[in-house]
Amino acid sequence: MEADIIRHKPAKRLGGIFSRRILLDICLISAAIAFFFIFPNNLGFMTRVLVMIIMVLSLDLVLGYAGVATLGHAALFGSGAYAAGIFAVYISANPLLGLVVGALAGAIIAFFSGLILMRATGLTLLMLSIAVAQVLFELVNSERDLTGGSDGLLGIDMDPVLGLYAFDFYGKTGYWYALAVLVVVFILLRVFVASPFGLVARGIHASPERMRAIGTPVYWRLITIYTLAGGIAGIGGAVSAQVTELVSLESLGFNLSAEAMIMLILGGIGRLYGAIFGTVIFMTVHHFAASVDPFNWLFVIGILVLLVVYVVPEGVLGLPEKLRKHLGMAK
Template sequence: MTATQTTQAPGASLAWLRSRSRWSVFEIAFWLATLLTFYFFPSYLMLASQIAITALFAISVDLVLGYAGIITLGHAMFFGLGAYAAGLLSAKAGWGEPLTGLLFASALAGLVGFVASFLIVRVQHLALIMVTLGLGLLTYELANALSWLTGGTDGLRGIDTWPILGLFDFDLWGYTAYSYTLATLFLGFLISRRIVNSSFGLALRGVRENVRRMPAIGSAYRGHLRKIYTISAAIAGLSGALLAQTTNTVALEVLSFQRSADVVVMLILGGTGRLYGAILGAIIFLLVRDQLSGINPQYWYFGIGLLLMVVVLFMPRGILGGLARLAGRDQ
């Protein structure tokens, strides 16, 4: 590589990152459209808040799966830790202030994620799937065994979430819950967007594409993976805390393998390595589930499976990936 090429390469990368950081008209329109739910679908506000919570969780998984290439089937561990942290803070410690509850839950999940990351970065491929799955199952069984603390299969009860900022109480119609979850989703999205459109995000893409070549260019790839895994765990804990605070209950299901598997399905539907793909996947999955379960509560997963097969066969990079390819803007 010549001296001219060496000086031009960083400039080209910076220009690419700056172009990715600019907000498009479609992005602005999308976030403005989320506010229309208040006026056009007021009876679906509780479902909309669940979509916002799940979308935030999907974003957390996309950071490690779509951008860093860490295949995980146990990320519900962090979602559940966040839910139980916020729930126990209220039910056992008597502190139901929502914002500090969010911070506490996110910090705890992030701390556990940091500790787990030292194990995660040491394995790859099939071993990585087994390790993440094993950690998730162990956490689930631990929570079940500590029924005196978590409530076990009966769930954690006695959660009382105070009004947000002492002003906005959670109403039965879901106006406050949706506003709260949507605002948190937007904040989590902004943080994630800043991460993936930075030099750190560019390094993560390099790790995803070819982890063996990263040390050759002087990249401490294991340090990068530990950082993103910790950040992802913290965001997942944030989404779990939202669920506990908006429903005032925590079921053992928040730690289940099913929740981890479902979010991977959402990413496949929307498209991995695309933050909006995580949001779109959560919207499609939960809306289809809501409609199909109303028709047949037992076999609604058949419809999800059929949809998944269609997307994988005709849009292997997800719905957003397929649309980007048609538009000639595939990344």
């Protein structure tokens, strides 16, 4: 009797979700490929969008999945950028090796800062995360000989990717390179969030008290997640350094951290896709608004954020569900 009752039924439902996601993935990759041909004069901007998506995906892992709100994510991105840049200038200009160095730098900074940050919550955590980024900012600024200080790190001249594809003036190689790295990062993150550890991250977000009560050492799990996110943000920073062949202090700045959080909130936290849509919307609006009015473009962004927060607090990804519910009620 009991055997009849005990069954596993979610396969069909999960299958539906998977096929929808795969369809969405194909659409997104097709769009990214199409944009290359449709907007050949905007490759620099589109590459910046791809790089920023990597950083916002990393923030989504920390904020959206594990529920850790930080305003210092640029510390991890900038560490990766400077490490990969310095590595390219002084040791090796191999892009893939540079990615590894960037990932390691981001992960190491995340691990050691996480030892302090993950003990805090709420406003204290926000303040501490800003402080960590500021300390790094000033440290990099003061080490002019190595980092270039406020002039930025110059002299990066990357080798061709895989020895075949040289970074060109028009940014064609840079675009494909950034897109390839983003696709790999996205796949890895999707595997991670569906894994047992991904479930643990969601559990910590939902109830750290209950996680402790089931025997999870929450602090160390958070440090692991933050370190992983640091590695990913570091990869984003490394790609940024490699494709622009420049690293500026802005890559460690507060503005970058704050913008990344706004992008994630715009798109919708805890879904990975939110990072993609939020970044694309924010940067596109920013791009066009700034070209129309270089001084007051933040006004448009502010209105956009207000609209999203009040109308769809789940971000633009929550819009279809909201519409469905609304139409369902109308019927």
